[in-house]
Amino acid sequence: MKVDRRSFLGLGLGAVAGISVSPVILKLTDDSSIWTQNWPWTPVPVDGEVSYVSSVCSLCPGSCGISVRKIDDRPVKVEGLDEYPINDGGACLHGISILQYLYDPARIKTPLKKKGDKFEEISWDDAVSMVAKKLSDIRSAKTPEKLACIIDKDQGSVSGLFKRLMKSFGSTNLYTMPSFESYLELTAAALHGKGTTIGFDLENSDFVLSFGAGVIEGWGSPVSCFKANASRKERGAKLYQIEPRLSNTAANADKWVPIKPGTEADLALGMAAVILKKNLFDAAAAAKFKGGFNKLAATLQNDYSLSKTSEITGIKETDIEETATLFAKAKMPVAVFGKGRGDGSQSLKELIAVHSLNCLVGSINRKGGAFIQPVKNYLEFPEESMDDAAKEGIAKPKFGQYVHDLFEKVNVSSQPAVEALFVYQSNPCYALHDTKTIKQAFGKIPFVVSFSSFMDETAGEADIILPVHTFIERLEDIPSGAGLAKMVVGLSKPVVKPLFNTKHPGDILLLIAKALGGSIGKNFEWASYDKCLETVAGSIWKSLSKSGHAILAKGVPEAPPEVDMTFLAGNPASVQSNGDGDLMLIPIDNMRLPSSAPAAAPFSIKTVSDEVLKGKDTVVEINPKTAGSLKNYDYVTLTTPVGTAKVMINLNDGMMPGVIGMVKGLGHTFDNKYVSNKGVNINDLIGPVIEPGSGVDAAFGIKVKISRA
Amino acid sequence: MNKNDKKAHKFGMVIDLDKCTGCGSCMVSCMSENNVPFKEDESNKKDSITWMRVYKLTNGKSFPETEIVYLPRPCQHCGGKGDHGHSPCVSVCPATATDYGYDTGIVSQIYTRCFGCRYCMGACPYHARYFNWWDPKWPEGMEKYLSPDVSPRMRGVVEKCSFCYHRYQAAKDKAYYDGREDIEENEYQTACTTACPAGAIVFGDLYNPAHRVHEIVKPDPHPASINSTVVGKSRNPNVFRLLERLGTNPKVYYLSEREWVRKAGDNYLAGEWDKIKNHHGSESHG
Numbered sequence: 001m002k003v004d005r006r007s008f009l010g011l012g013l014g015a016v017a018g019i020s021v022s023p024v025i026l027k028l029t030d031d032s033s034i035w036t037q038n039w040p041w042t043p044v045p046v047d048g049e050v051s052y053v054s055s056v057c058s059l060c061p062g063s064c065g066i067s068v069r070k071i072d073d074r075p076v077k078v079e080g081l082d083e084y085p086i087n088d089g090g091a092c093l094h095g096i097s098i099l100q101y102l103y104d105p106a107r108i109k110t111p112l113k114k115k116g117d118k119f120e121e122i123s124w125d126d127a128v129s130m131v132a133k134k135l136s137d138i139r140s141a142k143t144p145e146k147l148a149c150i151i152d153k154d155q156g157s158v159s160g161l162f163k164r165l166m167k168s169f170g171s172t173n174l175y176t177m178p179s180f181e182s183y184l185e186l187t188a189a190a191l192h193g194k195g196t197t198i199g200f201d202l203e204n205s206d207f208v209l210s211f212g213a214g215v216i217e218g219w220g221s222p223v224s225c226f227k228a229n230a231s232r233k234e235r236g237a238k239l240y241q242i243e244p245r246l247s248n249t250a251a252n253a254d255k256w257v258p259i260k261p262g263t264e265a266d267l268a269l270g271m272a273a274v275i276l277k278k279n280l281f282d283a284a285a286a287a288k289f290k291g292g293f294n295k296l297a298a299t300l301q302n303d304y305s306l307s308k309t310s311e312i313t314g315i316k317e318t319d320i321e322e323t324a325t326l327f328a329k330a331k332m333p334v335a336v337f338g339k340g341r342g343d344g345s346q347s348l349k350e351l352i353a354v355h356s357l358n359c360l361v362g363s364i365n366r367k368g369g370a371f372i373q374p375v376k377n378y379l380e381f382p383e384e385s386m387d388d389a390a391k392e393g394i395a396k397p398k399f400g401q402y403v404h405d406l407f408e409k410v411n412v413s414s415q416p417a418v419e420a421l422f423v424y425q426s427n428p429c430y431a432l433h434d435t436k437t438i439k440q441a442f443g444k445i446p447f448v449v450s451f452s453s454f455m456d457e458t459a460g461e462a463d464i465i466l467p468v469h470t471f472i473e474r475l476e477d478i479p480s481g482a483g484l485a486k487m488v489v490g491l492s493k494p495v496v497k498p499l500f501n502t503k504h505p506g507d508i509l510l511l512i513a514k515a516l517g518g519s520i521g522k523n524f525e526w527a528s529y530d531k532c533l534e535t536v537a538g539s540i541w542k543s544l545s546k547s548g549h550a551i552l553a554k555g556v557p558e559a560p561p562e563v564d565m566t567f568l569a570g571n572p573a574s575v576q577s578n579g580d581g582d583l584m585l586i587p588i589d590n591m592r593l594p595s596s597a598p599a600a601a602p603f604s605i606k607t608v609s610d611e612v613l614k615g616k617d618t619v620v621e622i623n624p625k626t627a628g629s630l631k632n633y634d635y636v637t638l639t640t641p642v643g644t645a646k647v648m649i650n651l652n653d654g655m656m657p658g659v660i661g662m663v664k665g666l667g668h669t670f671d672n673k674y675v676s677n678k679g680v681n682i683n684d685l686i687g688p689v690i691e692p693g694s695g696v697d698a699a700f701g702i703k704v705k706i707s708r709a
Numbered sequence: 710m711n712k713n714d715k716k717a718h719k720f721g722m723v724i725d726l727d728k729c730t731g732c733g734s735c736m737v738s739c740m741s742e743n744n745v746p747f748k749e750d751e752s753n754k755k756d757s758i759t760w761m762r763v764y765k766l767t768n769g770k771s772f773p774e775t776e777i778v779y780l781p782r783p784c785q786h787c788g789g790k791g792d793h794g795h796s797p798c799v800s801v802c803p804a805t806a807t808d809y810g811y812d813t814g815i816v817s818q819i820y821t822r823c824f825g826c827r828y829c830m831g832a833c834p835y836h837a838r839y840f841n842w843w844d845p846k847w848p849e850g851m852e853k854y855l856s857p858d859v860s861p862r863m864r865g866v867v868e869k870c871s872f873c874y875h876r877y878q879a880a881k882d883k884a885y886y887d888g889r890e891d892i893e894e895n896e897y898q899t900a901c902t903t904a905c906p907a908g909a910i911v912f913g914d915l916y917n918p919a920h921r922v923h924e925i926v927k928p929d930p931h932p933a934s935i936n937s938t939v940v941g942k943s944r945n946p947n948v949f950r951l952l953e954r955l956g957t958n959p960k961v962y963y964l965s966e967r968e969w970v971r972k973a974g975d976n977y978l979a980g981e982w983d984k985i986k987n988h989h990g991s992e993s994h995g
Contacts, residue, residue: 039863041844045744045855069856076856077741079903090906093737103851216730216907226906230728248731251777258773499850591732603740606751607733609765614752623772653767653775673749674848 048072054081054548056490057095058471059598061153061181061343061482062086062221065548066095068472068495075099075472075496080223085488085551086480087223094594095223097601101470102499104601106454106672108467109500119465124503124511127464132515134447135169138419139516144170144393146419148406148445151176152426152597154185155479157533160379161509161524162424168384168513168520170393173418175403177426177596178697180220180342181481186696187337187351188372191359192561197375198355199485200336201556202228205237205368207330209323211264211354212243212339216252217591219342220483238330240323242267243339244586245621245661246654257323258656260314261586262700265350265574268335268357270309271324273300275360280328282362289359291566299571328361332368339700340589342483343596344664345433347575348694352567359563365556371485372561376552378479378489380538387519404432404688404697407441420447424505425468427597429457430668433699434642434687451505454598456670467502469494474504475530477537477544486554491544504529572693579641579703583626584659586701587682593665600665602674611650612663618645618679621652621661622706635709638662640702642687645680646709660704716891719788719814719941720872721915721960722902723925723948724781726970728909729763731779736761738904739783741854742873744861746845758839760784760870761901768969778970781910783901784837784870785951785959786816791932792940792958798829798838806867814915814960815872823866830867834952835959838869872912873899894920915941915960926962935988946989949974 019025048071057066065084069077078098080091111127112119122130138146147169151162154176166174176182181197188196202208202215202225213219216229229252232239241253242264250256259267275281276297286293306317313320327333337354338346355370363369386394399409399417407428409417421442432438435457442448442461450462453470468474471492478490503511506529513524526532534541543550577584592607593600605613612619614633622630630636633648638660647662655661667681691698739745739761751757761783768776789795794809796816802808806822807829809815830838844864847855855861858875862868880896894913902912913920915928926943933939938956943949949971950959965971972982 039844042861042863043847043852043855045852045857045861047857071857074853076854079738080906087906089903090908091734091738091904092906093733096734096737096741096904099741099854100851103848103854105848216732222732223906226730226732227908229730230907230909233727246773246775246777248777248779252727252730256773591730602747603737604733606740606747606757606759607736607763608752610752610754611765615750625772653769653771654777655772657772674747 046071048074053493053495055472055493055495056478056548057098058476058478058492059094059098060218060222060594061179062092062223063478063480063488063490064091064095064221064223065490066091066098070495073496075102085486085549086221086484088227090223090227092222093592093604093607094601097603098472100601100603101598102472102496104454104672106456106670107500108452108455108459108465108502111467111501112465114463124501127466128508128511128515131449131464131466131512134420135512135516139169139389142389142392143419144389145173145396146417147171147422148173148418148420149175149422149424150403150406150426150428151424153179153181155375155481157379157477157536158505160381160536161506161532162422164381164384164523165509165513165520167394168386168390168523170390172394172396172398173406175406177403177428177431178343178345180338180483183338183342183346183351184481184483185375186348186694187355190348190352190567191355191563192372193564195374196372196561197481198483199371199373199487200334200483201368201371201485202334202336203231205332205334206235207237207327207333208239209327209333209335209357210239210241210249210253211268211335211337211350213249213336213342214247214340214589215239215249215336217248217340217589219338219340221480222591224484238326244656244659245588247588248591251654257315257319260312261584261659262575262577263313264339265347265353266304266309266312267315267320268350268353269300270304270306270313270320271327272353272356272360273304273309274306274321274324275328275357276300278325280325281360285362285364285560285563286360289563289565291564292569293565296565296569299569303571327357332363332366333361334358334363334369336483338483340587341595344587344589345688345697345699347691347698347700348696349567349572349574349691356565356568364563365558365560367556371557373487373553373557376487378540378552379536381536384523385519390519401695402697403428405695407432407438410441410444411437416444416446418445420449421445422449422451423458423462424451425597427456427458429461430681431596431683433683433697435681435683436643451508453502454670456597456599457668460670466508467500468505468508469498469502472496473498473502475533477533487552488549489540489544489552490549506532567693570693575689575691575698575700577699577701577703578687578689581640581703581705583704583706584701585638585640585685585704586659586661587686588621588661588663590663590665593663595664599668599675605675605678613666613679614648616678617648618662618666619648619650621655622649623655623657623659624651624653625657627651630708637707637709638685639705639707640685642702643684645685647680660706717812717916719915719960720912721786721814721922721926721962722783722899722910722912723922723962723964725909725911726778726780726963726965727967728907729779729781730907731763731765732906733763734904734906735781735901735910736763738900739870742856742900743859743871744855746847746861748843756842758841758868760839760868766970766973776967776969778965778967780963781901782835782837783961784816784872785835785957785961786814786872788814788940788958788960790938790956790958797832797834797957801828801832803828813877815874817874818867818869818871820860820862820866820868825865825867827867834955834957838867840867841865876900925964933988935985942989944989947971951975
């Protein structure tokens with residue numbers, strides 16, 4: 001057919017007319033608008049009945065009460081529990097993020113066995129029998145001390161079961177990770193006798209003198225401290241913060257006193273000298289001091305004169321004198337210690353020196369002061385039956401008092417000093433100083449069993465992983481500690497059914513004991529952990545199960561304890577930092593980044609400032625004067641005797657010149673892209689410094705060299 | 710609802726910057742309450758969705774005179790010039806995806822209406838609005854914790870703080886069920902307010918003299934004497950709003966005893982601050 005002009009126009013017009021009459025265009029437009037308003041890949045949360053379950057958080061030693069909002073059986077939101085004796089409705093960002101831990105991509109879903117560099121899934125039966133076989137071998141070799149165990153804390157029934165297993169097995173090599181509570185007990189033991197601990201009555205004190213304690217940076221029981229701090233103004237109370245850096249606590253305080261890093265003990269002693277010299281101490285209390293108080297007083301007057309203290313600490317003489325005088329003259333003063341969160345390495349001399357100020361001004365067991373109380377052992381485990389192997393084993397000495405002693409022993413021994421190691425809910429391969437040597441020690445231990453919920457750095461080093469329920473999937477007693485004035489045991493409850501093929505740590509120990517049999521099996525004859533808790537919690541179980549918590553002690557303790565000044569009277573040396581760099585690298589505790597297990601949740605990481613973490617780089621704080629020609633976000637290389645790292649810098653006027661501050665809690669390496677492979681782990685750069693006299697790792701920092709990268 | 714309705718509320722908040730510790734609980738509580746997603750890298754704060762964001766302010770002095778204060782910034786729920794409901798963002802939205810609630814004073818955001826032109830983001834002087842450059846993604850299984858009270862958003866729309874409007878709806882439902890006409894102060898509190906461990910955030914009805922927020926702010930119902938577009942200026946000398954003189958009339962007030970902090974709420978020419986720092990609303994209503 002020939003297409004002429006007429007037929008072309010005719011066809012064209014016909015087509016136009018046809019299309020305009022047809023509904024196709026309208027239909028297509030409508031369809032496309034509907035299509036662009038559909039997002040099938042965006043989740044639509046299912047609605048249902050709302051309910052609330054109360055429980056207790058055990059992410060940190062704070063032990064806050066939480067209230068979990070559920071839609072049918074799905075937990076959707078975590079908030080602070082109103083009227084709970086510790087936090088009364090408040091919550092920290094980590095507690096609110098609990099549900100992200102529940103669904104964490106790094107959750108371990110089933111028991112695992114190391115094969116080469118990878119893990120393979122195994123059944124619970126196989127896992128437990130492999131552990132039991134290894135333990136039986138150790139026992140038949142008559143070397144029960146070669147089973148070592150690291151747990152996260154000293155108190156509570158799960159720790160109790162680990163201790164029980166170790167004792168029945170015949171090993172004394174049970175260690176806890178350093179925590180604020182452990183430092184409190186060490187300090188109390190040195191001054192007031194073993195088996196006591198310290199609580200601070202911050203909410204009633206009218207003058208808080210803090211030697212670097214991050215009162216609003218996660219120190220102690222964080223939410224309780226936030227509350228006490230917030231009511232300061234209404235109560236007319238003062239907070240003086242002594243630390244090298246303008247931390248949030250320093251910024252919020254009535255006065256910030258910058259101090260040369262690592263000289264806090266000297267300042268405390270200098271202040272004690274001022275208080276003694278000006279006769280501002282509580283004579284009645286001081287009259288009862290034992291262990292060479294007069295000798296100490298003489299030493300203080302000689303070695304800690306105002307001018308000497310000022311020279312050591314870099315603080316003006318008038319500031320030292322004024323602060324000491326204000327502290328001593330306050331009605332209810334309290335001196336608090338434990339730099340940062342209080343769970344990092346601390347010098348026992350410093351802790352004791354600071355706490356001596358409380359003793360001097362009579363703030364012990366007084367409202368608004370420091371409460372000295374016996375550590376309450378509220379659990380009643382039946383006496384263990386011990387076979388001969390166990391009796392022989394526990395007669396052998398422990399490798400050392402602290403967890404770093406264990407790794408030291410493993411690293412120096414040519415034969416395996418430890419045949420098997422249990423690690424429960426702690427992450428020594430990340431959280432201890434000089435992680436390289438810790439990992440090296442793990443490499444030398446033939447059989448490592450991890451009891452963890454997450455595939456963290458330490459779980460990755462294990463030979464067998466026995467995955468445990470997260471704390472919102474299980475029942476457990478959660479004792480408070482961490483410097484709270486009152487002692488509360490909370491009951492953590494299963495808020496949600498376990499998501500994966502995990503078990504309660506207590507139940508795993510029951511299974512292992514049963515597989516071992518003999519007297520060990522007999523010591524664990526409970527039907528389940530839940531039954532065990534009910535039995536051993538004895539007198540407080542009723543209160544625990546009914547109201548969710550039991551109060552063991554509150555109010556001012558009555559009998560004032562003895563004060564023994566022996567440790568300080570011996571005039572111990574102060575801890576020095578390692579290295580030969582001209583700058584000092586110190587760790588920073590940031591409320592938004594947990595520094596130990598478990599790692600931060602994605603929400604918490606999201607809140608971290610870009611002055612702390614930028615992309616995949618840690619940003620360190622440095623004073624503009626120290627930085628010279630360096631600009632914000634310039635890359636530098638930090639070199640210490642332990643390691644090197646490339647980081648960015650943030651020019652920060654709140655940092656003391658000559659000091660570099662690096663945040664703790666970054667640089668994780670396990671498989672969770674929201675949390676890991678971000679920044680540097682400061683423990684790769686700082687090595688342990690063992691304090692003479694106490695044996696604790698007291699590194700407060702390390703000398704560092706800095707160069708443009 | 711008519712804006713002259715006697716039952717109208719004007720929800721607002723006052724944040725005590727001297728109590729705020731910068732801990733971040735408000736940010737996380739907000740994200741968890743409102744199904745805010747997260748990405749692998751959130752350190753580029755320009756594309757990091759934080760309805761509530763805590764800023765760090767410094768006094769700019771060098772060591773050891775430096776001071777820091779933290780300033781939490783939700784959506785300011787502006788009433789616009791003269792407090793007539795013409796918020797900067799509402800005025801520019803071509804899709805009526807964001808609107809002013811005359812019964813509550815809350816600026817809404819309707820995600821399915823928004824087509825992502827981002828005019829509102831340009832108009833907002835407080836950077837309170839965020840654009841979804843990507844679809845939200847939760848790690849496998851984690852979408853089970855999402856709350857049915859707030860729709861998850863999709864790529865291509867703007868989102869912001871709603872003063873937890875769903876909590877207001879739930880409180881109203883409960884009041885209706887109980888046969889009450891209105892809700893109590895404690896029945897409607899935002900997620901950031903309830904989470905704050907320092908108790909630094911106080912939320913309530915700025916129209917209701919019995920509410921704590923009103924007691925602290927003491928809002929002046931009349932236009933300010935030096936700038937008639939400003940309404941609701943606080944008569945508390947320690948209370949201020951951000952960029953107050955723009956006449957955006959935010960419903961978020963800040964409290965600080967420190968003068969440098971109050972001064973940081975706006976930009977001033979040399980000498981200007983001293984002239985206006987003592988204007989605290991009309992005396993006659995004190």
